[in-house]
Amino acid sequence: MPNPRILILALLLSATPPIASAQPDAEAQFKRGEKLFAAYCARCHGKNADAEGRMVKRLYRKLKTQLPNNFTLGIYANRPAEYLHKIITNGGENHSMSKYMPPFGEELSTENIDDLAHFIKKAPEKYARHAAPQPGQEKSIT
Numbered sequence: 343m344p345n346p347r348i349l350i351l352a353l354l355l356s357a358t359p360p361i362a363s364a365q366p367d368a369e370a371q372f373k374r375g376e377k378l379f380a381a382y383c384a385r386c387h388g389k390n391a392d393a394e395g396r397m398v399k400r401l402y403r404k405l406k407t408q409l410p411n412n413f414t415l416g417i418y419a420n421r422p423a424e425y426l427h428k429i430i431t432n433g434g435e436n437h438s439m440s441k442y443m444p445p446f447g448e449e450l451s452t453e454n455i456d457d458l459a460h461f462i463k464k465a466p467e468k469y470a471r472h473a474a475p476q477p478g479q480e481k482s483i484t
């Protein structure tokens with residue numbers, strides 16, 4: 343009779359593959375990007391990539407500053423991965439954009455940032471249905 347604690351441990355470990363594991367195919371890369379996005383970006387860019395993160399509700403509208411971008415918009419499918427990679431690495435301020443887009447080059451590996459760029463390019467396919475603002479939720483900052 344196998345030790346049930348070891349069985350449970352094995353199940354838990356198998357359910358959470360490490361984010362950095364090198365899986366070549368696009369779907370695996372999207373999933374890795376999605377996890378990273380939830381951990382590092384969703385507080386501003388929103389858990390559905392729709393720019394409705396909790397920081398937006400609390401802070402951005404008060405500051406009346408540039409809002410985080412909405413990655414459910416179709417235009418992101420055509421954004422070059424290199425462009426996305428640069429902004430994520432260096433932050434907004436280094437590219438004449440908002441200083442409230444932080445640089446992630448020190449916190450995240452190049453592979454992680456590639457995964458995030460891939461996720462952003464594919465996000466419109468998965469998250470587009472969340473894009474339409476609900477009545478009273480329009481993103482006006484005036």
Ligand code: HEC
Nearest residue numbers: 382383386408409410411426429430434439440442443458
């Ligand atoms: C503290 C809030 C905040 C966090 C966290 C954040 N962002 Fe941003 N991001 C912004 C803001 C604000 C902008 C808009 C910059 C502008 O337009 O001036 C932005 C812009 C961007 C852009 C440029 C999009 C475009 O159309 O040019 C990319 C790409 C981006 N963020 C990716 C990410 C990724 C990936 C993460 C997580 C690793 C992340 N951001 C985390 C606030 C944030």
